[in-house]
Amino acid sequence: MTGVQTVGKIKKGEGCSVKGCENAAVRSLSPSYVSTMKKAGLEISDSSRLYLCEEHYKKFKKAHSGEERLERWRFSG
Ligand SMILES: [Zn+2]
Incomplete structure (x- = not known):
């Protein structure tokens, strides 16, 4: 299991940081995960x-858990 550090409370009305996404945010993460999102092909504001x-x-969690594998399987996908 890999721990994902969540930052906690989200201000009401805060939107998703993914470019082009207008959904309301449900999770707030450390900005250090922006690179994980970018590797997953998601543009972050x-x-x-x-x-x-x-x-x-959900996509982030998938990408995050896949990162360890990607180190061995760089050309997978
Ligand atoms: Zn979104």
Whole structure:
């Protein structure tokens, strides 16, 4: 299991940080995960916080757990 550090409370009305996504954010993550999102092919708006909606949080989790594999399987996919 890989721990994902969530930052906690989200201000009401905060939107997802993924460009083009207008869903409400359900998770707030450390901006250090922006690179994980970018590797997954998602464009993130510049921000000091990374906010994700439910859908993109799922994609993030997938990308995050896949990162370890990617180190061995760079050309997979
Ligand atoms: Zn989103």
